[in-house]
Amino acid sequence: MTYATVMVSLALDQSNEARLQVAGELAERFEAAIIGVAAAQFAPPLYFTDGAEAQGLIEEGEASVRRRLAELEAQFRTAMKNRGGRAEWRSAMDFPARFILAQARCADIVVSGGQSPAFSDAFALASPKDLVMQAGRPLLVVPDRVDWLDLRSVLVAWKDTPEARRAVTDALPMLRKAGDVTVVEIPEQGDDRSAVMAGVTDVAAWLARHGITASARVLDSARNDTAAAQLEKVAGDVGAGLIVAGAYGHSRFRELILGGVTQHLVTQSSRCVLLSH
Known part of the structure; x- marks a missing residue:
């Protein structure tokens, strides 16, 4: 592809x-x-x-x-x-x-x-x-402040939804050219952490079969910080120049009214974002 x-x-x-x-x-x-x-x-x-x-x-x-x-x-x-x-x-x-x-x-x-x-x-x-x-x-x-396509580090914001699966597939050409790839998931309250880790590990293994080496991480469930804030922090920690994410994994109405990760990603101003729905 x-x-x-x-x-x-x-x-x-x-x-x-x-x-x-x-x-x-x-x-x-x-x-x-x-x-x-x-x-x-x-x-x-x-x-x-x-x-x-x-x-x-x-x-x-x-x-x-x-x-x-x-x-x-x-x-x-x-x-x-x-x-x-x-x-x-x-x-x-x-x-x-x-x-x-x-x-x-x-x-x-x-x-x-x-x-x-x-x-x-x-x-x-x-x-x-x-x-x-x-x-x-x-x-x-x-974003207007970006002046080049920085693929030295790419962050995949994983959630086991059709939108996220499609986004990772759509991003394969860029992931193959990336320096480092990190797959991260932020569990929701009540999620089984071991099951979440197994899912993220599966994604990293799938990428490996496409010739892409990726590390897998699971963050703590969002409590004090929003999921968007946690994602922004880990993107900064890994120096991500690109975030790959599924758009509107929850209903669009919910995200537009209450805010959400997609809403944040299209308004933040520091890095490129690949979105798929």
Whole structure:
């Protein structure tokens, strides 16, 4: 398994430098084609007008969006000019999530920026939470502060769920290029620790059969700290440049309302995260 096509999602109102850098590196490492995508809709103002004034306002807003999409294409092509692989650009006047989800059919992995905890504008931004739920492809979330794809140490956040199993499989190409791989699970209250350890050990053994040496760890059950805080601590301890995790192993509603690991991973700003659902 490899990545033959990398897709990078650009945003109108966010910095795109980090995701372009990481997507370009990813395409180079795997000799993959790269596709840049962006979309936006003109968001009408929250006041009403009519006639020629309304039409003029709409035309001016749409022209501004088209100019911004053209600027993003130029930024993408400049960033990929010296990468050596095949680069393609796709854009549209459309809702970003809808357009990017449709284009994801031709990619092996989608690269996106992170997301601040604040409300996002669906007219201008494809939320990574929406992309990972519906793309049917792994999503590599790149925070703005990251400037390279650091695979010296990779942390697999394991939970025995279909989402986590899919994430580890989707990450195999990157895990093969990693320096150190750590598989860690944080048991929930009431879990049998020996059973949890057996599961994590199974994952490490499965990776070994794919030529990947990984260590297995089980943390203490989350009590004072949240699972997200514990995961952040162990990621810092092992110097992880990438976290691999299943997205929304619990219901998305529960995580969005109460918070959770996925919510944390798409808003933290220190390392890349590969998510699958």
